[in-house]
Amino acid sequence: GSVVRNGRGFRRISAAQLAWPFKQSRARKLLAELSHHKATLLLAISGDISHDLKDIQSALSHLSDVVSDSDKREIFRWLEKTNPSSLQTTTFRKHEPHTSTWMLRLPEWENWLSGKHPDRSLWIHGPPGTGKTVLASFLIEQIQHHCDHSPSGSRMGCAYYYCHYSHDQDECGPFLSWTLSQAGRQTRYLPGRLKRMYDRGCEPSIPELESALELVLEQLDVLYVVVDAIDESNPRSELVNLIATLVLDTRFRKIRILTTSRPYFEIERVFGAIFGSVVSMSNAAVKTDIRKMVNSRLASSYRLRRWRDEHQRIEDLLVAKSDGMFQWAELQLRKIERLRDISQLEETLQNLPVDLAETYTRILSAISPQDREYVRRVLIWVIGHSKAAWLTSNGINAELLVSAADYDLYGNRKESSSNEIDRSFDVEHLRELCDCLLTFKCVSSEEPDDGSMTSSTATLVDDAGVGSTLSKKTVYRVSVSHYTVVEFLESSYILSNPSVSYFSLSQGVIRYEFATSVFRQAIEANPDFDGTSPTDWETDREAYCLTLGCTLGIWQLDMFEPDVEFSEADHLAELALQYYSPSNPHFSRFRGIQRRIATDPRASDSFYLASLPSRFDDLIVEDESILQADYSSAKTLLCILSVPTTYTHGKFIRRCVQRLLKSCGRDYDELMNTRVSGYRTVGGSHVDWDEDESQYGVAGFEDDGQIEYYEQAFEGTVRECRFP
Structure with a gap:
């Protein structure tokens, strides 16, 4: 035996006790318990891991939703x-x-x-x-x-x-x-x-x-x-x-x-x-407010101060007959501002119009015969601009408006001969003619006339009244003074009155005449030979028309009301074909405007012009007499199909394509399989210029070297190269 020392002395241990201390059954029981605890621990660990994974996944999901x-x-x-x-x-x-x-x-x-x-x-x-x-x-x-x-x-x-x-x-x-x-x-x-x-x-x-x-x-x-x-x-x-x-x-x-x-x-x-x-x-409170408004205008207007002795009478009459309409009272005050003597005032106060319709009838009737056509063109442009796909509803630039209406009437005739009388208008004359129909908002000369929704604008009201001298440094934007003006021009009432029926403008007529004018002025724009032509579509008439042309199809011009005749829609399709044709001189202007669209932070998806090819390469063909006409038509077809098609203007695009096929005598598949090549202007701030320089033509850089735009090459059939 062996002797083992303990705290109290020595104790003898037998050989049997030094052997395996557990019996077989006892060992098996302990092993089973260990196995059970192991499984429990593994299950717990697995659960913890699964829970942690879910937490991680949840956190990752949350992070994916976190927006900078x-x-x-x-x-x-x-x-x-x-x-x-x-x-x-x-x-x-x-x-x-x-x-x-x-x-x-x-x-x-x-x-x-x-x-x-x-x-x-x-x-x-x-x-x-x-x-x-x-x-x-x-x-x-x-x-x-x-x-x-x-x-x-x-x-x-x-x-x-x-x-x-x-x-x-x-x-x-x-x-x-x-x-x-x-x-x-x-x-x-x-x-x-x-x-x-x-x-x-x-x-x-x-x-x-x-x-x-x-x-x-x-x-x-x-x-x-x-x-x-x-x-x-x-x-x-x-x-x-x-x-x-x-x-x-x-x-x-x-x-x-x-x-x-x-x-x-x-x-x-x-x-x-x-x-x-x-x-x-x-309610009576609205009439009280009209009285306050009239009283304030009588006291503040330079021209109305002349009738100081009649102020109370004017105020009482306008409030009594306004029928709660601020717009009616405002228009009467504007008319009184124009009066020259007390006899005219007396006649005006005794013969006030009964409602807005009669007020607008009198305003339009008073326009002289020689100015009527000009005023009608101005109204078409102001309303057309407001309804077009555009950046802003702030109104159209006044100088651009005058230039566009003037071009509609006279074209370049006033520049063609030094002996011809210059009949062009200016903004001051425009205000004189249309002050009661239009609102003129001024933009500070210190701010860019970007037409954006953040521009500082104000309704133009000055003590000098109509005819006051306009600052050459101030930009004016023009819009319809009140929705009721548009309603009156579109109403059946105006047609029933021969004295003003000339100004009747249904929605279809406005859209057709505005689109015709825009297309015509775009097609007749001066070509860009040296890359210096104006590109600001907010202030330059030609740039405006060139830029807006691509959006006009969304007006459903051949689907809109019976007042747009088939022949008129067909005429518009012909103008659109000329607009989209790269063989016409004006097409050279698109390249500069597209660069501006690609780099200007104010640009918008409404500028479908950005989808057009910026320029084409000339293909070498063996027999130009056979293929050159097809190639020109194919380029035009590519431009038409590059405009993003939506349901709202798909029918107009189809009309343009049908007219193109008829004019060139080829079927659709023939033109679609014609090979073309050239470049598209693309906004390039997100592009690594070193990726593949072979696909780029020209690039524009900022001062820090970042790409603002680039021209991406394309080559293939029209079917392959059209805008996706």
Whole structure:
């Protein structure tokens, strides 16, 4: 045996005890327990790992949805297809101090703004010319002040949107997109799904915009939304239904919405049933505001001061006969400003027109016969510009407008002979003729006349009145003074009056004559031999027409109303073929303008001109008498097919193609299989110039060496080279 020492001495251990201490059954039991614990531990570890992986995946998913500030800005700009901010600026400047305050005293307003009442919707309606839009601009300022001065920690947001006849669109998408961008900017939150749509280049649908807005609303306690002129959406029924959804759907319970419109039946039928509060503009308070406006104008206008002794009488008469219409009172004041003596004033006050229709009839009747054609051309250009696919709704540059209307009437005739009388007009003369029909907004000479929605603009009102000297350094932008002017020109009323029927302008006639003028002036533009021709489409008449031409097909000119005859649409297709033909001298101008489009931050997808080839290479052919005509037609076909085709103007493009095939005597497949080669101008800030220099022709660089644009080579059949 062995002896082992312990704390109390020695103890003898037998040999049996030094052997394996466990019996077989005991060992098996312990091994089974170890195996069980091992499985339990492995299961626990596996669960922890799985949980950690899920956490990592969740974190990665969250990171993928995290949007940088720069990306947010880009996505917000992407959403802002129609920016109404300049309309708010311009409209609020028309607001007369101390007017519209009657609205603030109404319980309907107080309940809506405070949120103390469960009804979160307010509808303001009234006839045309009653000042609904100016009132809306005033209320928007009040809401913004309310949000800015709310208690710390309260999460309030404000968004507004102006529908406008010149947009000529269904306002649902633009309204929701703008509201979403404004709410997102104010909360600094943008849903990840919106970024994924942006990354895929997808245009968000109405349901997708609604879902994104629902997520943004989680960041707010209340979002005030003001929508002006619901009735000017085209069609209006879609927007009415969307507003009803925002009012009734609990997903949008945090939205408090205020709308304005005319009291049309289809709007009243819906809003009257679901809106919690309704306010009519036909009330005594509106007349009080008209009195304040008239009083202010009488006191401030240099020309109206002459009738100081008659001020009270003028004020009383205009208020009494205005029938609540600010526009009517404003037009009468403008007429009185032009009067020369007291006898004319007396006659005018005793013979005031009864409504806006009679007012516009008198304005147009007073235009002298020698000026009528010019005024008609001006109206076509102003309205045509406002309805065209363009960067801005700020109006058309006044100098460009004068030049375009002048060219329509006289072309280059006034320059062709030194003995010919110069009958050209200027901006001052334009204001004299059209002051009551058009609004002139001035842009400070210190700011670029970029036509963008952020330009500083103001309605031109001066003490000197019509005929005052205009600063040569100031840029003016021109638009229709009020929607009712366009409505009058398009109405059946004007046709029934022989004295003014010459000015009747249906939508189809405006579109046809404006498009014809734009195409003709583009085709007749001076060629660019040395790369120095003007490229600013905002100020230069030729650059404007060259740039806008590619967008004219979206007007559905051969589908629009019966007042555009087949022969007229066919004539327009012929002009379009000349516009797209690279063999015509004006085509050389496109290259410089395309470079500007590629590099100008104000450029937009509406400039379809950017899709056209910038230039073609000459192909060497064995028998030019046989192939050269086909090659020229093939180049024209490539240009036509390079314009992004949508449903809205696909039919017009097909008409152009059919006319091209008829003129060259070839079928479609023959031209599609003709080989062409050349270059396209592409915005190149994202391109590594060293990647493959062989595919590039010319590149433009910034001072730091970054590429602003490049010309990408193409070669192949028309079918292979057309814009995808």
